[in-house]
Amino acid sequence: MGVMTSSNALGDFLRARRAATRPEHVGMPAGGRRRVPGLRRDEVAVLAGMSTDYYVRLEQGRERNPSDEVLGALGRVFGLDGDGLAHLRRMAGPREQPSDTAQVSAGMRRLLELWRDTPALVQNRYGDVLAYNRLAGAIHPGLARDRNLLRLFFLDAEERALFPEWEQSARTAVAWLRADADPDSARLASLVGELTLKSPDFARLWARHDVRAKSTGRKLFRHPVVGEFAVDYETFRLEDGSGQTLTVYHAEPGSPDADALALLASHTVTGTVERQPDPHR
Known part of the structure; x- marks a missing residue:
């Protein structure tokens, strides 16, 4: 649901972006009976140039080291801007603990x-x-x-x-x-x-x-x-x-x-x- 933070943050983000991407916006037919509001997993895979199995593993959190080329392809499919693509890369790569302080200089x-x-x-x-x-x-x-x-x-x-x-x-x-x-x-x-x-x-x-x-x-x-x-x-x-x-x-x-x-x-x-x-x- 994306309500709390998740151990599969990358998968949560990919599912949300897939659901928000309208087929007609990426050159796919919009008609017919669809069980999902956005793209199907196999459609994302075709558009991004990867196997459906590989994309499914990404969403399910079973593949946690996608290449930058894969992330760039997914960013293009989902129409991510610079902020969105930076967030996708942050979800996919090893994350350093950022510094936070409540002290204002x-x-x-x-x-x-x-x-x-x-x-x-x-x-x-x-x-x-x-x-x-x-x-x-x-x-x-x-x-x-x-x-x-x-x-x-x-x-x-x-x-x-x-x-x-x-x-x-x-x-x-x-x-x-x-x-x-x-x-x-x-x-x-x-x-x-x-x-x-x-x-x-x-x-x-x-x-x-x-x-x-x-x-x-x-x-x-x-x-x-x-x-x-x-x-x-x-x-x-x-x-x-x-x-x-x-x-x-x-x-x-x-x-x-x-x-x-x-x-x-x-x-x-x-x-x-x-x-x-x-x-x-």
């Missing part, structure tokens, strides 16, 4: 404090927010209740209400977790287990096996203080071996979105805010 904390008009936060591979500045806390007031963004996103009604485009944001969040987290870690097993039990939405999206590293994008918020606004974000991996990432929100200068951020920044200092209605929204 003093220099990074100082930067966060200096960026008074720029929302920014530092998190680990599992969505635990390790440090954030005042404006990021104003955008995500739920951080005062729970420091894990995944739990907030799926289990906290007030946080969920911040996202008018919740489904798309949820897919992005789950795809990032699968791309970034250590698949062998007890921390991931615990988090996925909790969210699966408490959130049918999370269980549904986790079972898709989507993979997308977080780098850049756009978020739309419906905020209780300043109303609806959008920000772009950039995410940077800290090159200190900590496994941490820095995410910074920003808006086009002079835009209504930038005005909303400025008003929210003012509110974090004064506790009051006055925003004129935007006729264009």
